Amino acid sequence: MTRLTSLAAGAALAALGAGSFGSAASAATICFAFQDLETEFWVAGHQAITTTLTEAGHTVIERNANEDANRQLEQVRDCIAQGVDGIILIPQDGESATTIVAEAQDSDVPIAVFNRPPSDLSRGIVVVADNATIASQAVDHIVAKALEAAPTDATLNALIVVGDLGDPNAVGRKDGFYAAIDKHADRFNVIEVASQWDAATALANLEAAVTATPDIDLLFTSSDFLFPTIRSVFEPRGMWKKSGDEGHVWMAGLDGDATACQLIKDGYVDATGVQDLYFEAEQSMSAILAAIEAGETQPNQVIEDPGFALTSDNLAEREMDMWGCVLLAAGFLNK
């Protein structure tokens, strides 16, 4: 078992209790179909789910679609043909999720969608964070800080790095950003930068945006995994400064990964919206296992992760509520 596996599984099991997922006596075969393992969030979620299920005596069939929606559909069909008892899905996007959920339910196989919700929430077990609320909490924090630091009549430049809008999570995060900004609409000029959830795309678009508008006051990235990309654009331009230093750009993200935790501690980032990874993993697993146990083939349920915002102000009290800080404390970034 790798260090990360032990780490994630340990954290998950500690949070959930090892007995929550049944024993080998009621062992089930679960197909875990995921789109890729590109970010810390997905890696940690993948490890928490696979390790917890395996250690509880269940068989996990893993399928990595490598970011190909058609391949994921074929893989899920293969799983159904193999006679799996249930499916946990991390889809490529909301649209393909809807198709795959329907495919599984038409074949009488219960399916749970982890974190990235289908565009149609009415079918399947859907575990999803309240992205809009979490994002607005994080952005509220940096908006307040930015306004406090600026002259009262100044108009500030706020930049949002938008995710792939085919993903409802990205839509929710964008909505949350605007909900916070619109409270002070007269004080902000907004610049949107598309990332398509791709670091290379984000890099190219952010460089162009910062070249056109060098005086950015506030930045919100729709995912923490883009902070290294933002740093690579800001640092050569002298914009990567700690809070309190002249020229600091107020920054917030969303996910709650280990990198964001470190950057908040270092003072470069001011807030991040936190999805409770282990809560979501637990809910996905327990809901699918409960459906299998009850013989329910088409369970429909939306389970919401309320989340919260970790900020420079509440870091001391809430640090260990964030999954990324738990991983950071265990040495994740020193691997």
Place this chain on the structure above:
Amino acid sequence: MTETRPAGAIPRPDPSAAATGASRLGRRARSLLLSDYFVLWLSLAYFLALLPFLPTLGTPANLANLLSNMWPLLVVAIGQTFVLTIAGIDLSQGSVAGLTSVVGAMLLATAAPAQVLSNAPIWGVVLTEAGGPLAGVAWGTALGVAAMVALAALIGLANGAAVAVLRMPAFMVTLVTMIAVGAFAIWLTQSNNIRELPEDFVALGKGTLVSVYFGERAEPQIPRRQLHDFVTWPMLIALGVAVLAHVALNRTVFGRWVFAVGVNRTAAEISGVPVRRVIVAVFVISAVCAAIGSVLYTARLETGRPTLGGGNFLLDVIGATVIGGTSLFGGKAKILWTFFGVLFFVLLSNTLNLMNLSAFHIDMVKGGVILAAALLDVARTRMSRGAAP
């Protein structure tokens, strides 16, 4: 002349007989390798060899999956077969599939969310919250599919003209098309997908005409999971395209011209073959096949996707075609070979999935198999030249 042997004498092995046996075995191996059905036998042998270890492989549900995965890939691979036959390559098939997927969906969608698509350049021009211009129109699906095919034909025409008239390398032309058309597709929707496609369009990718059920009918309602798709619309469309392509390539003068260009372009020109027109037509066929494949993929995913045809799509298309036996050097191809190549390729993917290998290992194995097929192509070409009178 016959040889006599004294009674009771111990027969000695005849070296010439052994040599004859070895040579017969060699001839059989050669004939098997050069057979039109080589990849089919290979697929059957592979299937039977793995069946004891992967019992799911032979289940009706898995066989139905295999077939379902074959049809869209077969259509696209048929187009690639034509291009490889003239010793070319079409790298733009994936991006043509992506663009036509978006265009078809934006014309046919019955609704669209402003929240997701309002930033797209097509919003308000072609697509609105009420859907696309062909939503609810009589024969709308047919018109949408025709638009997809026509757009693809135009792209194929541009590719073919650049290769035939400007004498640019097909690799470079189609690489540029792949990048430009792919980017255009993403720009049209700002990378977003278009859902809410009409049911008759979705049926083209998922519609079943005949389902089968194995076992006694114990319940009045057979569970959907136990019904297996057998004859589907994608199957009929793909087989229809295959038959047309087979006739065009192997039973017409045009087909002979295609082979002539692939074997030796200069000789074909001297012989009076309209080489330029043939090359243009071949690239049009390739793009049209990509568009028909796109119809099947878009319908089965129920979504117009600008990224359709990205990732390893080309690896699958070219790999399946080459595994079938179509020569990378041109002048040697059969649609039947492509059919068998796609069958083997889909079977390979399916078995690697059933072995629970990771996506990375699966791609490594696929790459290795394609390399082996390319090496086999070289060997077969040498053998067939050696066997020629």
